Amino acid sequence: MNPPVKKAVIPAAGRGTRFLPASKAIPKEMIPVVDKPAIQYVVEEAATAGLTDVCLITAEGKEAIEAHFAAAPELEAALEAKGDTERLAAVREATDLAQMSYVIQDEPKGLGHAVACAEEAVAGEPFAVLLGDDFLDARDAALADMCAVQQRTGGSVLLLIEVPEDQVHLYGCVDPVAVAPDDLPGEGELPDGLELFTITRLQEKPAPGTQYSNLAVIGRYVFTNTVFDVLRETGPGRGGEIQLTDAIDTLAAMPVEQGGGVYGIVFRGRRYDTGNKAEYLKATVQLAAARDDLGFDLRAWLTEFLADD
Ligand code: UTP
Numbered sequence: 001m002n003p004p005v006k007k008a009v010i011p012a013a014g015r016g017t018r019f020l021p022a023s024k025a026i027p028k029e030m031i032p033v034v035d036k037p038a039i040q041y042v043v044e045e046a047a048t049a050g051l052t053d054v055c056l057i058t059a060e061g062k063e064a065i066e067a068h069f070a071a072a073p074e075l076e077a078a079l080e081a082k083g084d085t086e087r088l089a090a091v092r093e094a095t096d097l098a099q100m101s102y103v104i105q106d107e108p109k110g111l112g113h114a115v116a117c118a119e120e121a122v123a124g125e126p127f128a129v130l131l132g133d134d135f136l137d138a139r140d141a142a143l144a145d146m147c148a149v150q151q152r153t154g155g156s157v158l159l160l161i162e163v164p165e166d167q168v169h170l171y172g173c174v175d176p177v178a179v180a181p182d183d184l185p186g187e188g189e190l191p192d193g194l195e196l197f198t199i200t201r202l203q204e205k206p207a208p209g210t211q212y213s214n215l216a217v218i219g220r221y222v223f224t225n226t227v228f229d230v231l232r233e234t235g236p237g238r239g240g241e242i243q244l245t246d247a248i249d250t251l252a253a254m255p256v257e258q259g260g261g262v263y264g265i266v267f268r269g270r271r272y273d274t275g276n277k278a279e280y281l282k283a284t285v286q287l288a289a290a291r292d293d294l295g296f297d298l299r300a301w302l303t304e305f306l307a308d309d
Pocket of ligand 1: 011012013014015016017018019057105107108109110111113114131132133275
């Protein structure tokens with residue numbers, strides 16, 4: 001059997017231009033969703049899937065991300081002295097999630113380039129990639145399922161959502177062939193109820209009417225180290241950036257024995273995109289409304305607010 005996936009790479013080195021001016025002086029990944037920075041939800045998602053090591057790809061000027069996951073001895077001592085155990089636990093939560101490491105991407109040359117920066121950190125092991133500006137609801141986690149498919153097949157795994165025809169051009173999309181879990185190559189148990197596909201080709205943001213399907217790739221992937229060999233050979237693509245989609249398209253065309261083979265799982269749960277303002281606002285309201293400490297009052301207020309509007 002293939003080794004289990006234990007490492008995660010979180011690219012968070014982008015400029016976050018869609019979130020300006022908020023992201024001018026603080027990283028967009030540090031903007032809070034309710035009371036935690038968006039990036040903490042992403043690291044929590046990795047930890048919940050059993051991943052123990054997280055390598056964050058950051059950029060100069062984004063030091064606040066590293067500070068958030070480091071211990072804060074003075075603050076912790078002050079809270080301890082006050083006997084504020086609740087806030088102390090909240091502060092320590094971020095430090096205890098995973099073994100964190102950081103790699104600087106010198107320039108935002110694209111998602112493929114950001115992933116390539118993690119080669120040394122993952123040191124020959126299979127790894128998950130979680131984009132730093134969206135996260136899946138903890139109640140609908142899918143990353144552990146993806147890791148199980150990777151461990152069984154030894155290939156790469158994508159997370160897919162069904163999108164309306166007229167929105168496919170906003171995403172990377174796949175050419176999928178449905179496969180029954182029992183027919184998936186390799187050995188090892190898979191969770192029940194997976195909607196699985198073998199992926200034969202990918203395209204990045206296809207022009208309307210040219211898409212392979214309406215199954216779009218969202219920001220969760222699992223790879224073997226073959227992706228690094230492929231990324232080294234991947235030239236700049238759309239927008240002059242090194243596109244991860246182009247590298248996955250190459251992996252999909254490669255035989256499994258050479259590190260190829262790409263599979264997809266369909267995700268039908270709740271997902272929050274904190275990289276754009278409208279979706280960020282929805283995520284904040286949805287997550288606050290689901291909280292025991294805030295939800296009741298917020299829901300009552302929202303009902304009243306909408307009735308008055
Ligand atoms: P996005 O394109 O959504 O993020 O990349 P961005 O570039 O920060 O945002 P905009 O478009 O300017 O508003 C998806 C993820 O990949 C990371 C980003 O930080 C984000 O988490 N990324 C992107 C990198 O780490 N490096 C890159 O070169 C590009």
